[in-house]
Amino acid sequence: MEFREDILGAPYEAAELTLRPDDEGPVCATLVRRLVPGSERAVLYVHGYNDYFFQTHLADHYTALGFSFYALDLRKYGRSMRPHQSPNFVRDLAEYDEEIDEAVRIIREEDGHRRLLLNGHSTGGLIGSLWAGRRAGRGLVEGLFLNSPFLSMPAGAAVRTAGGPVVTALGRLAPTRVLPSALNPHYTHSLHKDHQGEWEFDLTLKRPESFPLYAGWLSAIHQGQRRLKRGLGIDVPVLLMASTRSIATTKWTSALHHADAVLRADDIAAEGPRLGRHVTIVRIEGGMHDLVLSGEAARAAVFAELDRWLEAYLDVDLDVDLGVDARPVEA
Incomplete structure (x- = not known):
């Protein structure tokens, strides 16, 4: 496996993972890494929908704790998009097992890490959870950290129930049919420094629209x-974080900086116990959809609660302030 300098620059490296072609042609994923020499611990980050890995401060936090950091840009996302492909498209989330399996193999076998944490955000949290359920009993990961995972559609229960069969039938009969998107462009605007946010990322890879x-x-x-x-039966500890509130608006408001503008945070928390028998649920006051891109106070709460959980359940020896109250609930 050949790693070269990543688009983020040193110390990040990236390697292209060649995958089985699909009906659109060649397919690849991209594995980004930032190694901690001599470390036996690693974390694999999986991004959300309309997204890619750029959150270097997340990598900073993990590497400061002694974790080698890895991130996957999934097929047809970010670094892995190719001109002949329908961006972000798959017919079955199990298709992503191929690149996750290969990334885990590289991390454990080629790079020699004995302990691995899977960290998924939004759609990546759902994808990673399904993968972990299918791989239960194999000892591939020691835990999951899920950041606002996409465990429920952002609609009322009646709409989700009635609309499910229609969505399934349409997906089978016309999978590449384009539907109206409910993603609010103000969410991306609330993040990017050229609009109302504080973060730098490529707006051609993470589009406002x-x-x-x-x-x-x-x-x-x-x-x-x-x-x-039906329950996933994940057999390792899971940390699930979500905001304390959500917001639905078609207009710009500063409240977008203090709530989940993509999913229903209460629904995420309600679905958490279905992941496995050992799930810790933490609600973050003032958290945005991508909790690690939240404002400074909420972001500090996220990292403090992550550290607390790593120390308690993954036996990571930390010297951190565990005094932040982010309302942990054991489910």
Whole structure:
């Protein structure tokens, strides 16, 4: 496996993972890494929808704790998008098992890490959870940290129930049909420093208006969430974080900086116990959808609670202030 300097520059490296082609042609994923020499611990980060890895301060936090940091840009996302592909598109979330399996193999076998944490955000949290459920009993990961995972559609229960069969049928019959997107462009604007945010990222890889929303992708999400409803049986400790509140608005408001503007945070927390028998749920006051991109106070709470959990359940020896009250709940 050949790693070269990543688009983020040193100390980040990236390698292209060649995957099985699909009906659109060649397929690849991209594995980004930042090694901590001599470390036996590593974390693998999986991004969300309309997203890619750019959160270097997250990597800073992990590497300061002695974790080598890895991130996957999944097929048809970010660094892995190719001109012949429908961006962000799959028909089944299990398709991502191929790149996650290969990334885990590289981290453990080629790079020699004995302990691995999986960290997923939003859609990446759902994808990673489904993968961990299918790989239970194999000892591939020691824990999961889920940042606002996409465990439930951002709609009322009646709409989710009635709309499910329609979404499934449309995804099967016309998978590449483009549907109206409900993603609010103000969410991305609330993050990017050229608008109302504080972060720098490539707006061609994480678009304010999002990429096309395909019926087949939405059906894949629906099927994954139906599988969650039956229980995933994840056999390692899980830390699930979500904001204390959500916001739905079509206009700009500063409240976007203090709530989840993409998913329903209460629904995320309610679905958490279905992941496995050992799930810790933490609600972050003032948290945005990507909790690690929240304002300074909420971000500090996220990292303090992550550290507390790592020390308690992954036996990571830390010298941190555990005094932040972010309302942990054991489910």
